[in-house]
Amino acid sequence: MQKKLQNITNKLIPLGTILLFIGIWAFICAKGLVPSFMLPSPSDVLRAFIGDFALLMNHARVTLVEAFWGLLGGITIGFIVSILMDQFNFAYRGFYPLVVITQTIPTIAIAPLLVLWMGYGMWPKVVLVIITTFFPITIGLLDGFKSADPDMIDLMRSMGANKIQVFRYIKLPGSLTNFFSSLRISVTYSIVGAVISEWLGGFNGLGVYMIRVKKSYAFDKMFAVILLISALSLLLMKLVDLLKYTTMKWERTKK
Amino acid sequence: MALLEAKNLAQSFEGQEIISDVSIELGPNEIVCLIGTSGVGKTTLFQILSGLHQPTAGHVVLEGQDITGQAGKISYMLQKDMLLPYRTIEDNIALPLIIQGTHKKEARVRIQPYFEEFGLEGTQKKYPSQLSGGMRQRAALLRTYMFSHKVVLLDEPFSALDALTKHEMHTWYLKIMEKIQLSTLFVSHDIDEAIYLSNRVLVMAGTPGTIIKEIPIVRTMKNRDEFGVSPQFLEYKKQLLAFLR
Numbered sequence: 001m002q003k004k005l006q007n008i009t010n011k012l013i014p015l016g017t018i019l020l021f022i023g024i025w026a027f028i029c030a031k032g033l034v035p036s037f038m039l040p041s042p043s044d045v046l047r048a049f050i051g052d053f054a055l056l057m058n059h060a061r062v063t064l065v066e067a068f069w070g071l072l073g074g075i076t077i078g079f080i081v082s083i084l085m086d087q088f089n090f091a092y093r094g095f096y097p098l099v100v101i102t103q104t105i106p107t108i109a110i111a112p113l114l115v116l117w118m119g120y121g122m123w124p125k126v127v128l129v130i131i132t133t134f135f136p137i138t139i140g141l142l143d144g145f146k147s148a149d150p151d152m153i154d155l156m157r158s159m160g161a162n163k164i165q166v167f168r169y170i171k172l173p174g175s176l177t178n179f180f181s182s183l184r185i186s187v188t189y190s191i192v193g194a195v196i197s198e199w200l201g202g203f204n205g206l207g208v209y210m211i212r213v214k215k216s217y218a219f220d221k222m223f224a225v226i227l228l229i230s231a232l233s234l235l236l237m238k239l240v241d242l243l244k245y246t247t248m249k250w251e252r253t254k255k
Numbered sequence: 256m257a258l259l260e261a262k263n264l265a266q267s268f269e270g271q272e273i274i275s276d277v278s279i280e281l282g283p284n285e286i287v288c289l290i291g292t293s294g295v296g297k298t299t300l301f302q303i304l305s306g307l308h309q310p311t312a313g314h315v316v317l318e319g320q321d322i323t324g325q326a327g328k329i330s331y332m333l334q335k336d337m338l339l340p341y342r343t344i345e346d347n348i349a350l351p352l353i354i355q356g357t358h359k360k361e362a363r364v365r366i367q368p369y370f371e372e373f374g375l376e377g378t379q380k381k382y383p384s385q386l387s388g389g390m391r392q393r394a395a396l397l398r399t400y401m402f403s404h405k406v407v408l409l410d411e412p413f414s415a416l417d418a419l420t421k422h423e424m425h426t427w428y429l430k431i432m433e434k435i436q437l438s439t440l441f442v443s444h445d446i447d448e449a450i451y452l453s454n455r456v457l458v459m460a461g462t463p464g465t466i467i468k469e470i471p472i473v474r475t476m477k478n479r480d481e482f483g484v485s486p487q488f489l490e491y492k493k494q495l496l497a498f499l500r
Contacts, residue, residue, distance in 0.1 A: 032475050042452070066371060078407070141334040149334055149337075151335065151337065152337055152339075154307055155330070155331070155332075155333070155337050156354070157304065157307055157326050158271070158305040158307055158326055158327070158329070158330050158331055159326075159330050159350070159351045159354050159355075160326050160327020160328075160355060161326060161354045165354055167287075169350065169354075170339070173341045173342075174341075176341070248341070249382075250340055250341045250342075250384065253382045253384055255386050
């Protein structure tokens with residue numbers, strides 16, 4: 001009972017903070033402390049969101065498709081690279097600096113280049129999402145593989161297990177927690193990555209919508225799309241949590 | 256004839272000898288304890304016996320067959336139960352069979368009869384985190400047994416358990432060994448445990464480590480708990496302590 005009560009309080013605190021924040025925001029707008037063309041009120045944003053709903057959903061679909069393929073590519077590459085780096089020392093030495101360097105390249109700088117190389121379609125966006133998402137996956141998985149208990153590996157080997165079996169029964173399941181933590185980061189990166197690449201060239205997508213409303217100084221629509229992007233990211237993170245919950249059944253048995 | 260024989264085993268790493276001239280014989284149904292200070296090479300010896308490392312000299316013979324350096328013949332169990340947290344107890348126990356190429360479904364069927372014998376009924380679908388320390392250790396032992404039916408190597412198998420559970424496990428282990436006809440070679444830091452359980456105690460010491468003394472344990476009384484508090488028991492303990500000093 002007490003625990004349940006505490007649970008409710010735990011949920012009320014962040015909710016209250018958000019409501020308070022929106023309240024202050026609405027108050028500032030209502031009092032006219034900031035001109036309304038610079039800071040639209042919460043109700044303006046809501047109205048813009050409802051008014052442009054169909055259009056927003058259309059753009060969101062495009063962005064989500066790009067993010068999906070990019071994320072899928074990022075996960076695939078992450079798996080391949082981390083497995084190679086774990087199994088072969090030369091791959092570890094060879095890939096490590098390369099993997100790190102890809103993360104030092106500013107996304108903003110590479111996106112227009114990708115557009116020049118691959119056109120205004122979906123692919124430059126997908127590639128950019130791959131570049132931003134594969135890194136957390138690779139590092140997370142690699143860390144998981146490397147942290148496998150050496151005694152456990154010895155035990156498996158004493159049972160006659162080969163390298164593939166050690167990987168399948170020890171390393172892979174042992175790195176699932178890491179994988180899901182990385183995936184949680186990567187899904188948010190995938191949305192942001194897709195939006196940024198849409199800014200820099202494209203016909204559809206939330207990024208394109210953003211540029212358009214910014215150019216027409218429609219700040220209420222700008223806020224509406226920001227809200228939508230946040231909501232999408234949150235939703236995807238929840239989805240990852242759900243996936244983790246269904247995949248890692250044994251975690252549920254722990255108190 | 257000895258079931259498991261280690262003949263003049265030696266191992267060195269980077270020019271430094273860790274163990275030298277270690278010979279051990281283990282007969283059917285026998286419990287032999289290997290006792291010695293830390294760093295004397297007991298783990299190295301077990302790694303050689305289980306085929307994880309190739310010795311620099313000597314042979315390991317199982318039932319007359321030379322198995323030196325071959326993994327997959329004898330398994331060992333550690334102080335940590337090493338159950339995989341993400342597999343159910345039944346899938347943990349089936350693992351050695353699966354590794355040897357048995358289909359998962361068939362492996363599950365083949366292990367079922369042993370659950371009762373090992374006092375693990377009803378734990379099949381549970382995860383290791385839901386079991387007590389003693390139960391987990393039993394499950395780990397059953398997994399080791401599924402792998403090699405004749406000889407098990409145990410590296411400080413009961414040292415992580417509390418005193419009461421440990422005593423319970425000792426009694427249980429002696430019973431189960433008799434029932435399933437198992438021979439055991441185990442490492443212990445606990446002199447009492449060594450004398451209580453074993454037919455013979457081997458003392459390992461020196462650099463490089465070697466077996467300096469073999470003490471057969473003779474129990475004149477039937478009840479082991481009585482033996483555990485007898486002057487005889489203390490005499491053995493005194494002897495062993497002298498060698499370990």
